[in-house]
Amino acid sequence: MDRRQRKTRKAIYQAFEDLVSEKPYAQVTVAQIIDRADIGRSTFYEHFETKDELLNDMCTEMFDHIFAGVNSHCVTHRALQTGDLEGRLAHLLYHLRDTYDGICGKLLKEGEPVFTSYFRQRLAELIEENPPHIPGDMPHDLALDLFVSAFVETVVWWFSHGLKADPQDLASWFMRMLGQPSSHVVKAIAE
Amino acid sequence: MDRRQRKTRKAIYQAFEDLVSEKPYAQVTVAQIIDRADIGRSTFYEHFETKDELLNDMCTEMFDHIFAGVNSHCVTHRALQTGDLEGRLAHLLYHLRDTYDGICGKLLKEGEPVFTSYFRQRLAELIEENPPHIPGDMPHDLALDLFVSAFVETVVWWFSHGLKADPQDLASWFMRMLGQPSSHVVKAIAE
């Protein structure tokens, strides 16, 4: 790829990230992105058809990055066994916190449709790979939806409280709230 | 109130409801509302400042109507005891189904911010008036948020499946999913 293209793309991404962290996605205009990235109007449209496509591309990149590590062993956090949903969710929370300056939480909180549907999709896959216990008479897809939306809400709550709570505590709360066993013991006072 | 005003307001509401049931709220334009209601452009703006204010007014009216009955005795459904969250939620589901041609479910599904925040607000109040059991070490506001979003998701699921499931079954599933006791027994096969 041409160096100029790389440079332009990078400038657009950076400007976009900055703007999204400053104001709601819906209020970010193409004109602002162009201004911030310091590029010509037509140049933007040679890279992306619309603002939504830019977000779309960004989501793909973000989620590939974030979820790539969740199912693999990670040195900084603890090892995982297959079926350990709680561990994987905690792991995911670490990645969400450490990446993209919390714009994930922001986009979720805004209920931005593109981002939210990507996240829900990936979450659903993660949960299905590590299936929790579900009462027999309950529709399986409903249970899955409830797990997904409850976890999304957990992340939103976390973000709204400045990402202060410990990811493992959060994952444990989430699991127990959904009637699942949790191996983690939440300490009353942080030490 | 002038008969002309009443007539205009009614026409706007009707056109708006129709349009929202036909397409996503975001894609409904003021021009379309005016067209459908068969009124002049400036007339619309003499009644509502923006499209969002129209939705806002409509939400107030809808929720006052829907939630008014939920906390009172209702002849068509079963009697309620204080603290019977499951009963009240089932009751709420009946009202949601029987009112406004399912546009409530539609707006929720779209994640329309104004409508959703109204609904969540009312739901939170309902839940706080009939508090469920929450593990001691869990942040109370997080638990409340999880209850709210899980119930919203339940309604969305219900709507997406054509409102076919029985409200009491739905409420029971919801309660048990959140680790709450449920008095209702879901019948495997409808009779």
Added chain:
DNA sequence: GTTTATACCGGATACAGTGTTCGATAACTA
């Protein structure tokens, strides 16, 4: 270093939607 390709620029333009203004007309009220 010259050639060739192509990415970028930016002004012009078409378009869709919002919200306001205002004088004329029709409908209501006292």
Added chain:
DNA sequence: TAGTTATCGAACACTGTATCCGGTATAAAC
């Protein structure tokens, strides 16, 4: 009947999107 008020609709200003196109700068190929 006289006075008030709602409605109408065309015109206008404004914001934002997306495209077009000739001119310029930069990178890659030889």
